[in-house]
Amino acid sequence: MRFIVRQRIFSFGDSFTIKDELGNDHFVVKGRVFTLGNKLRIYDMAGQELYYIEQKILRFLPEYNIYQYGQPIAKVKKEFTFLKPRFNITSTLGNFTIHGNFLGMNFSILKNGRHVAEVSKRWFSFSDTYGVDIAEGEDYGFLLALAIVIDQTIHDNNHNNS
Numbered sequence: 001m002r003f004i005v006r007q008r009i010f011s012f013g014d015s016f017t018i019k020d021e022l023g024n025d026h027f028v029v030k031g032r033v034f035t036l037g038n039k040l041r042i043y044d045m046a047g048q049e050l051y052y053i054e055q056k057i058l059r060f061l062p063e064y065n066i067y068q069y070g071q072p073i074a075k076v077k078k079e080f081t082f083l084k085p086r087f088n089i090t091s092t093l094g095n096f097t098i099h100g101n102f103l104g105m106n107f108s109i110l111k112n113g114r115h116v117a118e119v120s121k122r123w124f125s126f127s128d129t130y131g132v133d134i135a136e137g138e139d140y141g142f143l144l145a146l147a148i149v150i151d152q153t154i155h156d157n158n159h160n161n162s
Helices: 140-155
Strands: 002-007 015-020 025-031 039-044 049-056 063-068 071-078 087-091 096-100 106-111 114-121 129-134
Touching: 002 025, 002 140, 025 140, 039 140, 049 140, 063 140, 071 140, 087 096, 087 140, 096 140, 106 140, 114 140, 129 140
Parallel strands: none
Antiparallel strands: 002 015, 002 129, 015 025, 025 039, 039 049, 049 063, 063 071, 071 087, 096 106, 106 114, 114 129
């Protein structure tokens, strides 16, 4: 299934609406204002929280935890590299790896060595917009959370981790 993630640039704090390719709303992502580090919550359309994303502060390189129902299910750490972004991902949901170009504008998500999602970011857009193609039968919410964490790590210049 293809999802479109469009960040609202004039919102107070990070706020995303995630729609399918037909324009139907599927998820809402809301960020907390006046906090150290990024803190984002992903909700379904009924308002139930599905995932909580928290940036760990005071780290040399960006590090995020993803929680489901209050339990940690994934940790994403950016690794030190000169050209291509690389991440160390530990998760209770499988072995995830990310492959992308050196600008991080397009990347693939593999689960246990199998391609499960493709992320492509638009170059010329007033607000950050990207498409996420997710294989059927996969956890859409978690893979979208992972894509948001990678985007935050690569493209946010908030430097909250220092």
